[in-house]
Amino acid sequence: MTTPLIELHHVDRTFKKDNQPIRVLQDVNLSVYPGEILCLVGESGCGKTTTGKIIAGLLAPSAGEVRYHGENVNQLRGERLATYRRDHQIVHQDPFASLNPAHTIGQILSYPIARHRLAANRAEVRRRVWELLTLVDLTPPGDIVNKYPHQLSGGQRQRVSIARALTVNPRLIIADEAVSMVDVSIRISLLKTLQRLRETLGVAIVFITHDLALAKYFAWEGRISVMYLGRVIEVGRTEAVVHNPAHPYTRALIAAIPEADPEITRSKARLTLRSEDIPSLTAIPPGCAFHPRCPFFVPGVCDVAPPPLDVPPNYEQQVACLPLLGGGALTPYAEQDATV
Amino acid sequence: MSDIVLSVQGLSISYLTARGRLRAVNGVSFDLHQGETLALIGESGCGKSTLNLGVMQLLPRTALVDAGKVIYTPRGGQPIDALKLKGSALRRFRWAECSMVFQAALNSLNPVIRVRDMVYDTARAHGENDMRRIKARALELFKMVRLDPDRVFDAYPHQLSGGMRQRVLIALSVLLNPQVVLLDEPTTAVDILTQRTIIDVLKTLRRELGISLIFISHDLSIAAEMADTVATMYAGDLVEIGTVNEMFYRPAHAYTLGLLNAVPRLSADREALNSIPGSPPDMIDAPSGCKFHPRCSFATEICQTSVPKLEVLNRDGAAHWAACHHSDQVRLSAQEVLADDHAAD
The missing domain is CATH 3.40.50.300 (P-loop containing nucleotide triphosphate hydrolases)
Structure with a gap:
């Protein structure tokens, strides 16, 4: 495989609240390759947004390393640092809050071009703004620039956000729940625009979402990484993760999601968890953080040490589940009780 | 009843x-x-x-x-x-x-x-x-x-x-x-x-x-x-209502079909989805005729001039009403889309 654009190596991130440390990310290892789509999925509080911010350089890891073309981002200075920053752009979730209401679209798109001296003169800035608006299907640009x-x-606002991210010719766009606030009927066209940009410009996309069906559609040719309580618990090719989920948590998510097809959704196999509540980040369970809820919990194995992320037998994706990595089949917890 | x-x-x-x-x-x-x-x-x-x-x-x-x-x-x-x-x-x-x-x-x-x-x-x-x-x-x-x-x-x-x-x-x-x-x-x-x-x-x-x-x-x-029953609303109008299976498998209003075509399904493989073009109308100055016609791929002249009424579709079968001049074509098209999906499986 080609060298990754950016790599997270054993990244931890701790926040402090009332002098109490909250471990938001623990030992996260992820690579993003040039031009690929990587979806980060998980429930709120799983650390997907923090991971996105660390990739973008907006947050520093508390421990571990972020490598950009093999270099530790922490040691980047001067022009190298500026390049790293330009190369990673974010499209935020809320298109109403992420654009300055007092500036026109033309101004919003011109500032980064001028700031980074990406155009020689005003005419060229203008030409570039028009080109960007066309690129994100806001046509004719003349109708938009002065609005x-x-x-x-x-x-439309979210398209402006995407155009703004593109002003500095990034190598990677981090889209954090970028379509969750727009209507269902137009989400697909936004995703298609992003996909087309990936194909024509070769820009990689890290797509952060809680919607697995959307992730499946968007990242069909890419990878999905499932996170739970600050750790990556499964990562692999989209088709493998979605159609052959390995980790009990991924299985539970996929079993829980209703589908827009009455017969399929009503006949879907369910997976009942042992507990409904997500543990607090201030009291993350020892071992595999999912073990108190896991229907396949193995006492003495799952609650001892955090499982490594590795490829189990019979699967192609990486999974952090000790019983699976040991090569065994998962057995329901209740049945284990009966046999003891 | x-x-x-x-x-x-x-x-x-x-x-x-x-x-x-x-x-x-x-x-x-x-x-x-x-x-x-x-x-x-x-x-x-x-x-x-x-x-x-x-x-x-x-x-x-x-x-x-x-x-x-x-x-x-x-x-x-x-x-x-x-x-x-x-x-x-x-x-x-x-x-x-x-x-x-x-x-x-x-x-x-x-x-x-x-x-x-x-x-x-x-x-x-x-x-x-x-x-x-x-x-x-x-x-x-x-x-x-x-x-x-x-x-x-x-x-x-x-x-x-x-x-x-x-x-x-x-x-x-x-x-x-x-x-x-x-x-x-x-x-x-x-x-x-x-x-x-x-x-x-x-x-x-x-x-x-x-x-x-x-x-x-x-x-x-x-x-x-x-x-049990699904009703689609568009710009203030109830444009289609029917039993859940009718609405999902045999939609008869172009807008319902558009919505169904815009939602990814987890269990499917690669899907050919499409957004509905345009955006919802200005409801103070709504389009003439069928309010959906500027965004509709089935629209013809009649859609611009005459407001479609909610009509019964299956006289004998499951309850289903739609307000669309081209409900027959929408249904045909819906069948094709469904057939495509099954072929993909």
Whole structure:
């Protein structure tokens, strides 16, 4: 495989709240390759947004390393640091909050171009702004450049956000729940725009979402990484993760999701968890953090040490589950009780 | 049919805005039967929340009910027009007959009083004095919605997670044993596993209490899972209504088909999805004829000039009405799309 664009090596991130440390990320290892789509999925509080911010360089890891083209990001200075920053751009979730309401779309898109001296003169800035608006299907650009954000719909605003991310010719766009606030009927067209940009510009996309069905559609040719309480618990090719999930948590998610097809959704096999509540980040269970809820819990194995992320027998994706990595089949916890 | 609990007849609601009158709900009619679950789907701003607020007479002062009736049949009583209710009769209708779970569920609980006081207040406001009985009822309901009854009963809202608060609200909504519960986006902004719990809880309540549900959602997958009947709204109009299988497998309105084509399915492989082009219309200056025609790939001249009426599709089969000039073509096209999907499997 080619060398990764960016790598997270044993990244931890701790926040402090009331002088109490909250471990938001623990030992996260992830690589993003040039031009690929990587989806980070998980429930709220799993650390997917923090991971995105660390990739973008907006947050520093508390421990571990972020490598950009093999170099530790921490040691980047001067032009190398500026390049790293330019190369990683974020599209935020809320298209109403992420654009300055007092600036026109033309201004919003011109500033980064001028700041990074990416155009020689005003005419060239203007030409570039028009080109960007066309690129994200906001046509004709003449109708848009002089408008203010409040004059655009949510979907159009999100396109402006994407265009703004593209102003500095990034290698990677981090889209954090970028379509969750726009109407269902227009999400697909936004995703198609992102996909087309990936194909034509070769930009890699880290797509952060809680919607597995959307992740499946968007990252069909890419990879999905499932996170739970600050750790990556499964990562692999989208088709493998979605159609042959390995980790009990991924299985539970996939079993729980209702589908827009009455017969399929009503006949889907369910997986009942042993507990409904997500543990607090201040009291993460020892061993595999999922073990108190896991229907396949093995006492003495799952609650001892955090499982490594590795490829279990009969699967192609990496999974952090000791019983699976040991090569055994998962057995329901209740049955284990009966046999003891 | 005699088991109709709620019949909305020709309901029209307008908002008075600076630019003029905005018709948010336009002559909507449907019947809700005992124990039935109706899902109202559509884009934001299509009037589905306004419709629910109208039924409860909870509209803001800038809104006017222009026309229509909401005929409600109490248990063992005579049908009444809920829109004409006033004073104590209206108070009784709200919550004891028809209750609501609001969209911003996380903010719907009073943060400075305990859950038990919200339970008691609700009961007292409706003339209930036997608090022991109410407590027993609340604890039973909390158990039904899979909460730890004793812990939750004495808790303040901030001590509960979002999913737990949502379930407290659902339990509160059925405290006085209403016949109808209106739910506005009951599972928006909650996590996947929490959403599953809420869906299962609603199914349990429906089965145990025999209540009828109207729920608003932009999420088609929840409609597919929960609903007996699905109704599509577009720009204030009810454009299609039918049994859940009819609506998902044989949609007859171009807008419903468009929505179905815009939602990814987890179990499918690579999918050919498409967004609906354009955006919802300006409802003060709505397009002529069928309001959907500027965004519709089936549109012809007639769609620009004549407003389609809601018409029965299957004279003998499952209930299904659609307001589309080209419902035959939409159905044919829907069949092809479905066939494609099966070929892909």
